[in-house]
Ligand SMILES: Cc1cc2nc3c(=O)[nH]c(=O)nc-3n(C[C@H](O)[C@H](O)[C@H](O)COP(=O)(O)OP(=O)(O)OC[C@H]3O[C@@H](n4cnc5c(N)ncnc54)[C@H](O)[C@@H]3O)c2cc1C
């Protein structure tokens with residue numbers, strides 16, 4: 218059962234920012250993650266502020282400077298079906314379409330997908346782990362088959378969002394509003410690794426709201442893709458996923474590359490060594506194999522998730538050859 222809390226439905230971002238100033242206040246977008254966390258007592262709230270009435274945060278538009286602006290309250294289903302996203306940002310369309318089930322994509326929003334809380338079963342259960350302010354990460358020595366192979370330090374959860382992985386590959390930026398005004402940051406910088414703060418997944422401070430995601434204009438010869446592997450054919454979180462965003466010249470040589478791994482680390486994880494292995498070359502089978510090997514270099518698997526190495530190696534190689 219849901220605990221008692223007061224509920225405020227605001228009409229504007231500035232009203233939301235004011236309402237969020239009080240301690241114990243939580244933001245509600247589609248509610249598909251938040252309400253589960255409150256019901257299961259993973260989180261507590263004295264007051265919940267709904268963004269459902271803030272029309273300015275819904276929709277997808279082309280800014281004067283080019284690219285694409287997606288309001289944080291746009292549903293994941295609308296992102297997946299949008300013509301411009303499908304034509305120009307394939308990785309995002311594919312990632313959004315792979316999120317959960319049709320019902321959750323219709324209700325869940327892009328902002329909520331990026332700011333959702335971890336799915337680690339200890340975090341979601343009755344365990345007062347480090348991320349909840351306790352003093353132990355239960356997964357490190359416990360059941361960790363779905364956990365991180367990179368960037369773990371104190372907490373080895375993996376970031377659960379599919380769209381985050383694609384957006385980091387596409388070089389998106391996040392616009393944030395808060396008590397101090399508006400700021401825009403690279404989307405990759407929105408996410409926090411546990412060595413910076415083990416209790417938070419994003420850099421959003423109290424009262425700050427993610428309002429828009431901004432995609433850069435697409436250069437000629439750009440291609441992108443997202444591939445997700447899950448443990449069953451139905452809806453599920455990723456066991457491993459890879460987003461690619463490449464620029465290829467007329468001779469077939471890769472001039473820019475981003476390779477981002479999902480379900481690999483507590484934040485979307487850029488495989489920079491794989492990017493270096495691709496840039497300046499044509500995507501031959503040999504180059505794809507070398508890049509795939511480079512993508513997992515330096516990984517530190519836990520006791521039960523070494524299988525992820527072969528999985529990531531396989532997906533990176535397969536996706537590079539497919540995109541070639
Ligand atoms: C059964 C199930 C399966 C799922 N499978 C997948 C999957 O395969 N892939 C995947 O990516 N996700 C998956 N999800 C997660 C799902 O995508 C999220 O629940 C959803 O995207 C959250 O969106 P929402 O609008 O409902 O957010 P809410 O539940 O309203 O909010 C989620 C969190 O984000 C915060 N928040 C929301 N909007 C903002 C904002 N604009 N600014 C700052 N903070 C904000 C809220 O305070 C809350 O803490 C699954 C969820 C469920 C329940």
Ligand code: SF4
Pocket residue numbers: 335337338339340346347348349353354355356357371372373374
């Ligand atoms: S992995 Fe993170 S969320 Fe999971 S038990 Fe460890 S500290 Fe908690």
